[in-house]
Amino acid sequence: MRIVVTVKYVPDINTDRGFEDRRVRRTPDEGTLNELDENAVEAALQLVKAAGEGEVIALTVAPPDGDPALRKAFQLGVDRGIRVSDDALAGADYFGTAAALAAAVRKLEEDGPVDLVVTGMAALDGLGSVIPTLLAAELGRPALTLAKKVTVADGVLAVVREHDDVTEELSAPLPAVLSVTDTANTPRLPNFKLIMAARSKKAEEWTGSDIGLAAPAARTETLSAGPRPERPEVQLVTDKGEGGKALAAYLIENDLV
Amino acid sequence: MTNRTVLVLLDPATEVRSSVLELFTVARGLGTVEAVALEAPTVEVLAQLGAYGVETVRQAEFSAAGGGVVKGDERHLPALVAAALTAAVRRADADVVLLPSSFAAKEAAALTAHALGAGLIIDAAGVAEGADGRVVGSKRVFAGSWDTACAVTTPVAVLTMRANAVVPVPADAPVNTETEPLAVDVPESAVTLTSREVKPRVGDRPPLEEAAIVVAGGRGTDGDFAPVVELADALGAAVGASRDAVFEGWWDTYVGQTGVTVAPRVYIGAGISGAPHHRGGMQASQHIVAVNSDPEAPIFEICDFAVIGELADVLPQAAEEIRRHKG
């Protein structure tokens, strides 16, 4: 089984995130693999193991300093890592990113079919949860998204999908696109052996022209991005028997009841 | 601006959720409002649409490629919803499509925008017309710490909107809502839906994603959600939890980046530490209140009001006061 897993390089949610020149500020120190893509990597590794043979290829669309995501993916045990970087993708919207990911998958298919593309449920910077669907549309493949349970048997992918207040069971023949939630599995931790092995693995660098990408023009334009005013200092009350009354009073005084 | 046509997704069509009433309210500010339904709206729903100024409901009638009509649960799959919205945009010559911000609706929005070559904005907190006549969506990002504004540069704009972005207001004058059939060809798809279950709504408690007040419990409840539920019911609020509390099996839905993102008027977190993943799903709330026994709890950093104390003491007392106040 040959699986591509998409991984995004995002600002760590534990750092002070922000914008610069109307684009998300990315610094290598504060950049990391989107945590939710660890579930995607884990799902891919488990599926290849269950199939008995195959390859997991991590794919990212990122600026040239976007390798921390691939480095982490290597430490988790993926076989190959590919970064697509191109100036034309710098201001890409969802459609540009999806087109680039699709073009890279097609390029990979020149030397063998890709049975499955696995993605995370959302990128923690933008929280769009639309790339898996758009990537499948670009590739003309079925999308089974937000899977909390995944099985592959006889070339058919089956999932239990949970979203909003709905639970669904869906299936589709491979090749397909799959997105997994953070409850689908527990991502492994990199161990010493994997960390050492990861050191010798090198990210492959592809440009837009390598993959025959004509990046579509962005359909949205960020006009402004500014930090919200700080919240006023918290009003702290220590409960000495009247804490609940104080809470109720706060709600009532602010007309919130 | 007023000659824009704005389509709003109405799914289900057997009730109008408050998030959809909000969309109608926003849509009226942009132009003529139409709804797109996947089934026949009930009489009560039609009356509500009229009150909110919806001129037309386009009711999708799906026909499969091989002939035959699709009436089952498949209608709610993103690909079919998107096919309906795409057909409706073409039919009505619409300029803007508005959907709620559920996971399923986001996917339908993405596919609609893909089919139409339209610009897409996910999770808008507001939609307005920019100085140059373009549709501008405003968003609150990075756990509610930054505000951004995005203009759509294509003729058609597709947006999903966060619940509680505006207060739903009926139109000044009600209209007579017309129902029009909308023929939709079901796209070829290799996806098979074997089962679909919708979680029933519990009593009068509002759904978490739409509630104006949310009371959430965390690990600090130690498994006893009774005080959380008592305060929520006194306030007419929805009940939520932290992911840890859900993983423990104490409650079924959690607030946060990977759970439900909420932006209510009031969020009350009890026995929740305020981890970044949790904050990411509630920090855009208008008023943030916490009850925590640890004076150093990180959630206090983002609170407006907080009580340092045992939640089992504080919440029932607060509930009692609220009930008394409401009479």
Ligand SMILES: Cc1cc2nc3c(=O)[nH]c(=O)nc-3n(C[C@H](O)[C@H](O)[C@H](O)COP(=O)(O)OP(=O)(O)OC[C@H]3O[C@@H](n4cnc5c(N)ncnc54)[C@H](O)[C@@H]3O)c2cc1C
């Ligand atoms: C990929 C990923 C995604 C995640 N997504 C989410 C998400 O969407 N939503 C989410 O919530 N979490 C999410 N998490 C988990 C998150 O990181 C935290 O672990 C979790 O939010 C902590 O839950 P908690 O606040 O209930 O528990 P804790 O952090 O253990 O906090 C319990 C709090 O209760 C207080 N307390 C204890 N006893 C009492 C008492 N008697 N009275 C009052 N206060 C008391 C304590 O002082 C403490 O502050 C995610 C984690 C990962 C790895």
Ligand SMILES: Nc1ncnc2c1ncn2[C@@H]1O[C@H](COP(=O)(O)O)[C@@H](O)[C@H]1O
């Ligand atoms: N630039 C990117 N490079 C690689 N994968 C991406 C990129 N953007 C999004 N993805 C994948 O798509 C998933 C959903 O992202 P999003 O739709 O942006 O929330 C992520 O979890 C990633 O697996």
